[in-house]
Amino acid sequence: MPIHVSGFVSVLGRPNAGKSTLVNQLVGVKVAIVADKPQTTRTIIQGVLTRPGSQIVFLDTPGIHPAESQINRRMMKSIQEALDSRDLLIFVHDSTRPLSDADAHALALLKKASTPAILALNKIDRLKSRSALAPLLEGFRNRFDFEEYFPISASTGEGCPELLDAITARLPKGPAFFPGDYLTDSPERFIVAETVREKILLHTREEVPHSVAVLVDQWEEKPAITRVAATIYVERRGQKTIIVGAKGAMIKQIGAEARLELEALLGRRFFLELFVKVQPGWRENPAFLRELDWRAVYGAAAPIETTADQPIILAPPEDDPGAPQ
Ligand SMILES: Nc1nc2c(ncn2[C@@H]2O[C@H](COP(=O)(O)OP(=O)(O)OP(=O)(O)O)[C@@H](O)[C@H]2O)c(=O)[nH]1
Ligand SMILES: [Mg+2]
Incomplete structure (x- = not known):
């Protein structure tokens, strides 16, 4: 029998980084809405990818931001839920933006979870030159011990197969949680x-x-x-x-x-x-x-x-x- 792997993978990051676009790209179906406005996603959105030998349950999350209102506090609660006892975290960053204090705050949340994390430097299709990635990566490395990093474009799909292979390789052995045609728990x-x-x-x-x-x-x-x-x-x-x-x-x-x-x-x-x-x-x-x-x-x-x-x-x-x- 070939080995079967399965697990829960939370996708986190600042508002507008491209988390929902990435989950849709990886699952291959639009499970989460996408917009060029921050705080588009307001709750955890589940997206399930079943392939021969693996099943990955992605959890798309609201962007990490200061919780000032009741709705923002609820959104931050979903983020906390997505951080708790998961198999792997994907931190998505818009690589057209420099590292900021807000990113440092987001990484501090990740640190508390002590779950292995992969960095996805997104929107590389918008970069004039890949040389911009080196200082960004250096900044992230100084702040967080990511397992791996991938330059990707969630929109075009560039780098996404490689990211998916790395995710799959890090999942524990286990059976599928859902039938093969199951995509999301959203009613x-x-x-x-x-x-x-x-x-x-x-x-x-x-x-x-x-x-x-x-x-x-x-x-x-x-x-x-x-x-x-x-x-x-x-x-x-x-x-x-x-x-x-x-x-x-x-x-x-x-x-x-x-x-x-x-x-x-x-x-x-x-x-x-x-x-x-x-x-x-x-x-x-x-x-x-x-x-x-x-x-x-x-x-x-x-x-x-x-x-x-x-x-x-x-x-x-x-x-x-x-x-x-
Ligand atoms: N050019 C380009 N645009 C992207 C890419 N990924 C996402 N976007 C755009 O960035 C904007 C935000 O994308 P979302 O996927 O909604 O971002 P999010 O991180 O889920 O945002 P919140 O739910 O608000 O936290 C949208 O206009 C996307 O089309 C990418 O790889 N390249
Ligand atoms: Mg979103």
Whole structure:
């Protein structure tokens, strides 16, 4: 029997470093939303890669940042969870940026975990010359004892096969935790809400991205279509005006983009109805934050009532008449 390895690998780093892009690249499917705004990821996102002889459970995390508000404290709690008793850590750094005090703070967190860590110097496709990597690497080496380092581009995939081989080589012997087609524990409800939020992040700037939360209110499976109603929460009236747009043009665009992506990912037709509500101070509201946290709402042993709660995304069935062409 060939040896089988498996393990939990947490992907950590500063906001916007490219952690979610990397997890999507390594898993080969978009499990986490990506945006050019910091603090895109707000909770742990699981992405599972199963290959012959190995299964890797990647845990994408929120960017490491000062926890000033309730929501930020919750995000830092997820980071702590991702640091506890894992097999390996991947620290992702945007190599177009120099080392800063904030990076030193992030590395101090890693040190406490005393788990082996690999450094991924990301976004090398944006470097004019590789010579910029040497001083950066030197700086990291002076601050943390990484096992290995890899220059990569999570966007283009450059360096990622080598990183994946190094990860696999460091995993302990063990059986697969999940079936071979299992990709994530994210319920479809959460995937829908996150996809809508991603489209909003792509179209807005300044304080709007931080002020947006999305919750699915209704979910109805029909034979030919899944009907979903979701509410976009913002903190101020002006933000609602931005998201709705002139004559509702912006919200229409957000809805259309989210729907197209969801249909391709989940392999069936969606009808998506979006509402926008002003909910001042939701980022400091523990009851609301709990509602946003699907793990807190469903729990590990939550009853599965509709396919919306099923934690497995399967590839689109080939003979599904509802699948987009
Ligand atoms: N050029 C280039 N851009 C990248 C690369 N990796 C990520 N990006 C971009 O960097 C931005 C941030 O990427 P994310 O994957 O959302 O970063 P993150 O570390 O998950 O960010 P948070 O969730 O906010 O902490 C996005 O615009 C990505 O497209 C890369 O290798 N090259
Ligand atoms: Mg992210």
